[in-house]
Structure formats: C-alpha cells, structure tokens
Amino acid sequence: MPAYRRVEASRRAIASLRTAGAERIVFVDDEGSAEGGALAREFPGLDVIRTEEPVWWTGAIALGIERARAGGEKVVLFFNQDATCAPDYFARLVATVERNPGALVGSAILYAQEPSRVWSAGGAVDWWRRGIRVLNHGAPAASLPEEPFPADWLFGMGTCVPVDVFDRIGMPDARRFPMAWGDLDFSLRAKRAGIPVLVDPAARLFHEVGDYDARVAGAPSARRYAGWLADDKHNLSLSAHAEIWRRHGPRLLWPLSLALRIGFLLVNFLRIRMKFPRDERTREGKNGSLA
Numbered sequence: 001m002p003a004y005r006r007v008e009a010s011r012r013a014i015a016s017l018r019t020a021g022a023e024r025i026v027f028v029d030d031e032g033s034a035e036g037g038a039l040a041r042e043f044p045g046l047d048v049i050r051t052e053e054p055v056w057w058t059g060a061i062a063l064g065i066e067r068a069r070a071g072g073e074k075v076v077l078f079f080n081q082d083a084t085c086a087p088d089y090f091a092r093l094v095a096t097v098e099r100n101p102g103a104l105v106g107s108a109i110l111y112a113q114e115p116s117r118v119w120s121a122g123g124a125v126d127w128w129r130r131g132i133r134v135l136n137h138g139a140p141a142a143s144l145p146e147e148p149f150p151a152d153w154l155f156g157m158g159t160c161v162p163v164d165v166f167d168r169i170g171m172p173d174a175r176r177f178p179m180a181w182g183d184l185d186f187s188l189r190a191k192r193a194g195i196p197v198l199v200d201p202a203a204r205l206f207h208e209v210g211d212y213d214a215r216v217a218g219a220p221s222a223r224r225y226a227g228w229l230a231d232d233k234h235n236l237s238l239s240a241h242a243e244i245w246r247r248h249g250p251r252l253l254w255p256l257s258l259a260l261r262i263g264f265l266l267v268n269f270l271r272i273r274m275k276f277p278r279d280e281r282t283r284e285g286k287n288g289s290l291a
Contacts, residue, residue, distance in 0.1 A: 001027050002060030003034035003081040009208060010034055014043050016084035021091075026067050028060035034081070056233065058182030059174035061156065069163055078183070080157035082208040084112065093203040096148050097160055103196035104165065104187065105203075106151065107158030108136075108144055112206040113216060116141050119207050122151030122199035123184070127250050131241075131261035132184065135199070138215065144201040151199050153187035158205045169193050179233035180240045188248045214276040225269050236265065 003010045010027070017025055025043075029036030029050045036048035049063050061078055068076045075097065086092075089107075097105050108121040121136040121144055135151060136144060172186045191197050211217035212228070212235070220228070228236040245258040 001025060001064070001079040001081055002030060002055075002057045003027060003036070004030040004054075005033045006081055007035045007039070010039060010081040011042070012084050013079065013081050014039065014046065016087075016089075017079070018043065020085050020087055020089040024068075024071070024073070026064040028055070028063050030055055030060055055174065056178035057156065058172045058178055061182070062171050062174050065163075065166065065171065069166075073163065075160060075162050078156045078159040078161065080207070082210070083109070083157045083205045084208075085158075085206075086204045089203055089205070093160060093200055096198070096200040096203065100148070100196060100198055102162055102164070103198050104154060104190050105148070105160045106154035106197070106199045107203045107205050108141070108199065108201045109155060109158060109205045109207050110141055111215070112208045115206055117215075118144065119209055119213075120155050121201060122149070122197075123153040123155070123187075125152040125188070125248075127245075127254075127257045128260065130264050131257070132244070141204075146201070148198045148200045151187075151197050152191060153184045154197060154199070156183035157207065158203065159183065159187075165190060165195060168195070176243055177240060180235045180237050181244060185244060185247065188244075192248070214272045219273045219276045220269075222269070229265070238262070 001010070001013060014025060014027070024045070024047060026047045026049065027036050027039065029048055031052070031054055032050045036050055040046040040048050047067065049067060051060070051063070055063065065076055093105065093107070097103070106122055109119045111117050111119050118136040118139045118141055120134045123132065123134050125132060169186075169189045172182045174182065177185055187197055209216050214220070225236075228234045229238050231237055232239045241261060242258060245254045245261070249257050
C-alpha cells in the first residue's frame, strides 16, 4: 500500500483490510509523510517501509513487491491508501485466484461516495477509437456480471499478481511511469506475454475518489484540464500517453493512433463540461457526489 500524507484515509484502508482477513500489509510511507510509525503501533504487525525521497505510487509498489518476495510470499495485492475493501473481499478474491492460477485478477472498484455506482471494473484498449477506456465507469454496481470477465488492463488498486509474473515480464516501470499508468503498462505487458487479465466483479473496493473525477467535483476549468495534460504524473499526461502508445500501440502507426486519442481527449473535455456544469458542482458539492 503506497501512502503519502492522508493518514485518516490510510487508517480506514488498513482497518478494512484487517477486517477482511489480511495478515500481512506492507505499508510504504513515501517520504515519511504518512505517519507509518504511528500506524504500526495502532495496527501491530504492519510492515512499514519509510522512504527518504519520493518514490510515488509505482516506486512504492515496487518496494512492496520486493519486501513481499523477500518474505517468501507467492502472491501480492496492489492497493491504494484511498480505498477500503468489503468484509468478504478476500474470500471472494481468493476463490477467483484459485480458479485462475497464473492470472492477474483485478477488483470491481465502486465510489465510496456512492457505493451503488462503479468507478471502474477493468479497462479496455481500442487504438483506433477512444484509445484507453475504463470499463463500466458510472454504471450501477448491480449491472456488473456475476462471473469474472477478461479485460485488457487493470487499475493498480485491488490487482492480485502471482510473483512468478515479475520473473516473466519484469517489475512495474517506476522510472517511466512514476505515478500515472504504471498499472496500465504492467497490465498490457502481462497480456502481451499471454498472461490472463481478469476482473472479479464480486471482489469489491470502495474508492474515495478525488476532484479529478467530474462526477464528484464537477467539470474542471480549461486551465486545469490543460494542466493535467501537461503533468507527467497525471492520468491525462500527454507524455505518458505517448510512451504507452509507443510501447503498445499499432506498430509504425502509433503516432496516428495517438493523434486520434488526443482529439478524443479534447472532445471529451467539452462533453464533461456539458454533462457536469460548474454550477451543478456548486449545488451538489456538499453531497460529495453526483448522480
């Protein structure tokens, strides 16, 4: 579990994992900002790694993998400090992992602010249309399939990975994708290596979604959206997009496919502005979510 500041969120995350039956949690306290020592006293047995310099999400995940492997673990679960899990989470997840040995198994991630609505349940790639998209985003949780289903990629939080996968495809790339899309790149590499990538809709997390989501915070301003595109650590980062397309996109034609994606991002900004106007954000902001 990578952690940066947000101590109360981390406390909720750890407590939910313990309630669900987690025995070993590796808590990576980035720059010592997340009060890992205090949390370890509160939750005996919490394995804390404190970094002196920022390692961001992907670097923290890599440190956690190394610690887990050194301890002889055969499977690791990527997690986030701003997510909590259902009490039956591990019972559901383990059953799917055991039925699908060797696979990457992701979780259904619901809005903590609105638990009946899906934030993500896997992702898909369509290089000649929208490019990268999130599956089931905004859909009712009740509409999810009952059985595990394949995906092209998985969000980092709630992704279960057999450690043998790291021997086959390497570690998440913390150098090139320190914060954004380290999970996407890792999933696509796994899929390219023939490793099944699945979503277990019964293994459910609740994500405390931040102001990057228009359903929670309303549409961003043009200046803010442009800032996200320029930020190499944001999920909309154009530099991260370019590297993903170069590595995984259509051979030789990836620049054309990327241009289509950038066009979609600009059109999508207008769609978000129309669907979630700023006055609506102000009116609904006290509730923390939009229907």
